[in-house]
Amino acid sequence: MKRLCSMIVLAIQMPPYVVSVHLDPNLNCGEEARSASSIRPMPTPSSSSDADPTGFRVAVLGYGNQGRAHALNLRDAGASVTVGARSGPGARLAESDGFLPVSFDAAVATAELVVMALPDEVHGPIWSELEAHVPHGCSVGFIHGFSIHHQRLKPRADLGVILVAPKGPGPTLRGRFVKGQGIPALVGVHQVGEADAELHVRRWGAGIGCARAALIPSSFAEECETDLFGEQAILCGGILALMRASFETLHDAGYSDEVAYIECIHELKQVVDLLYAQGPSAMHQAISNTAEFGAFVAAERLDSQELRGQLQSLLRDIQSGAFAQRFAEDAEAGHPWFNAKRSAHDAHAIESASAKVRETMPWLENDA
Known part of the structure; x- marks a missing residue:
């Protein structure tokens, strides 16, 4: 059972937030990987404004190593970030970083993108409580393919389901961003729904600094299996x-x-x-x-x-x-x-x- 596919990725230095990522059309990724989650080239933006995260309304749920890095980077890039966190060390750290953490329900109320920066094992239970509060046409973003690939939750049909998986821990993601650099990320769209899912991938990837390195087209299946391995x-x-x-x-x-x-x-x-x-x-x-x-x-x-x-x-x-x-x-x-x-x-x-x-x-x- 072959899950892995070869790909050629071109990532070049361009104006801020412009990303160039291409799949080689002659390479066969295999039908199983395609059916598990759609693999498609991410279109190259025609201008920097296309992927500019300024004003992008993002709810980051969870404030651990990854959640903190995503929230801080997106905020510094101009996005409007709301942190959803339950009372505890994460919420206190978010407050010390200048956020006003709120409940998950309140965090997602006006979001264009909801980032699930929570442990994989709690995605399903939390989503079942949260889904009714997620706006129509919003995208739900994952930093790891596990819970979607293994069907721990199934977002409703109108929602985009997208992946931006930085290839490094949260502190590295943040540290590189602060230096004006970035680390690569695997990206993919599992479900378009009625969201502008591919644009949301680009704005998210730009906002956390990964577009400074490369946004590599992938799938939830490939990211999950290769990451775990x-x-x-x-x-x-x-x-x-x-x-x-x-x-x-x-x-x-x-x-x-x-x-x-x-x-x-x-x-x-x-x-x-x-x-x-x-x-x-x-x-x-x-x-x-x-x-x-x-x-x-x-x-x-x-x-x-x-x-x-x-x-x-x-x-x-x-x-x-x-x-x-x-x-x-x-x-x-x-x-x-x-x-x-x-x-x-x-x-x-x-x-x-x-x-x-x-x-x-x-x-x-x-x-x-």
Whole structure:
């Protein structure tokens, strides 16, 4: 079952808020991806005013890492932003940032775009309470394809259903915006309804700064499946599993936990920074011949058919919906498995070693 499609994206520096994104018409994305959620080129605006977010009425629901970045960036770009947040730390932070947080119902009352910046697992219950208050012809925006792709909610027919998924965490999205930069985002229109859905995608993408980099045409299906796979296989799952196994290997061999932490975890950032800024080849050029030779030796041993099989198994569970079902069932039960894993992770010797190493470099807190 092939879900992924190749695409060629052209993103060039143009006047503010003008975005140029093109699909190669000769590339086949596959009927399943097309039926799961429409993949279409986003038209190139003819002028900067077409995607100008000035005056765009946006309700941002939730004020976590992503919600805060979207709200602040949109406000700075000239949009009229209302934050919907329940009482708690998020609402207090919104107030300190100069917003007057209101109930979800009140936030959406006059919105042209409602941004669902809430945890995936609460989208369905909150939407069932909220939908009647969303204006006719409004667009509902998602920063992750999960809840639409897995049918956790189904917005009514007159509403646009759109995706702008920044490829980075909220603090990075905000930090780049403040510097006059941006990070790429996957974008798509799942349902046009009676909204100006594609224009809303462009205004939203411009308002949060992603149009400064690239708005990459995609779908809810592709974004959801590739995002989950990347998180599980490498970014959040695979890398932590490899770090933990490497740390434990040195610990079991009698090396100190602090040295094991530095070698297997702390130094990772220096290598990742090279990969992030310049790519794999430049990273190889920046390390010693001994390190590079050892990297090739280790890759031959670690990149096994067993590993590939496990990666394929992760992807199959994501594509089939098995992972989404497991996540939903654990959430409905109060997250017993999830919370147990969190507790075990927090109690690992890596955490105490990390604290001791970071005590020697208090300035690292400023890098977070």
